[in-house]
Amino acid sequence: GAGVSQTPSNKVTEKGKYVELRCDPISGHTALYWYRQSLGQGPEFLIYFQGTGAADDSGLPNDRFFAVRPEGSVSTLKIQRTERGDSAVYLCASSIYRNTEAFFGQGTRLTVV
Amino acid sequence: EDQVTQSPEALRLQEGESSSLNCSYTVSGLRGLFWYRQDPGKGPEFLFTLYSAGEEKEKERLKATLTKKESFLHITAPKPEDSATYLCAVQPARGPLGAAGNKLTFGGGTRVLVKP
Numbered sequence: 175g176a177g178v179s180q181t182p183s184n185k186v187t188e189k190g191k192y193v194e195l196r197c198d199p200i201s202g203h204t205a206l207y208w209y210r211q212s213l214g215q216g217p218e219f220l221i222y223f224q225g226t227g228a229a230d231d232s233g234l235p236n237d238r239f240f241a242v243r244p245e246g247s248v249s250t251l252k253i254q255r256t257e258r259g260d261s262a263v264y265l266c267a268s269s270i271y272r273n274t275e276a277f278f279g280q281g282t283r284l285t286v287v
Numbered sequence: 288e289d290q291v292t293q294s295p296e297a298l299r300l301q302e303g304e305s306s307s308l309n310c311s312y313t314v315s316g317l318r319g320l321f322w323y324r325q326d327p328g329k330g331p332e333f334l335f336t337l338y339s340a341g342e343e344k345e346k347e348r349l350k351a352t353l354t355k356k357e358s359f360l361h362i363t364a365p366k367p368e369d370s371a372t373y374l375c376a377v378q379p380a381r382g383p384l385g386a387a388g389n390k391l392t393f394g395g396g397t398r399v400l401v402k403p
Contacts, residue, residue: 178330207390216291216374216393217331230389265330275321276391278330 176200178279180266186285187256195251195282199268206249207276208241209265217265223249256286289314293375293394300365300401308360308397310375318380320358321391322351325372334373365401372396 179198187193199206205224209217219233223243231241238256243249253260263283267276292311300306312320319338323331335344337353344351348369350361360373376391 205389209391209393214395216293216376216395217391219390219392222389224389233390267330275333275336277333278323280328280330 178266178268180279180282184283189286191256193253195264197249197266203268203270205269207267208251211263258286261286289377289392291377291392291394293397297398302403303364305363308373310358312377314377314379316380319378321376322360323374331374367401367403370401372398
């Protein structure tokens with residue numbers, strides 16, 4: 175597609191459940207980022223992939239959060255044992271190379287009830 | 288630790304009333320400063336990248352400028368369609384392990400409402 179695609183657009187889950195959020199980056203973009211945005215705040219960095227490898231995962235809040243990008247394209251953010259505090263919009267972005275401008279998807283709104 | 292502070296938090300303008308948004312930052316070596324626009328329910332939309340003090344970039348009614356400590360986004364004669372949240376972010380020259388920086392650190396944004 176023309177832009178970064180994220181699915182689902184909305185996800186409601188019960189506390190303690192496991193969720194997966196998917197990101198399809200712009201074709202040919204080698205760098206992929208995950209951010210989390212709470213209401214009224216700016217996006218907060220979670221993890222960065224260069225190709226298939228996680229080059230910087232310093233933003234992941236704890237070991238319940240994990241992300242993969244097995245073939246260097248699509249990425250999945252996985253959250254185990256969800257908590258109400260995980261509720262936020264999860265944004266994915268991609269860029270051609272590591273230090274060029276990043277283009278964002280529309281986000282997945284996660285609500286943990 | 289990189290920090291970005293945007294002011295004001297919210298701005299209400301009449302159509303045609305020009306104004307400026309401020310982005311103050313601290314970073315251990317700046318690779319780039321980015322401005323994004325975000326509409327409700329959407330992801331941030333890229334506007335500008337500034338790399339060095341004194342640099343300016345323009346797009347329609349928007350002009351971004353950069354100094355060593357802050358950036359300004361000037362909105363000239365705004366229209367209602369300029370209503371959005373404007374986000375500023377910095378990218379460091381080096382990451383925590385000394386490799387080239389990658390992640391963006393964002394400010395909290397300025398919510399702009401332009402009334403007709």
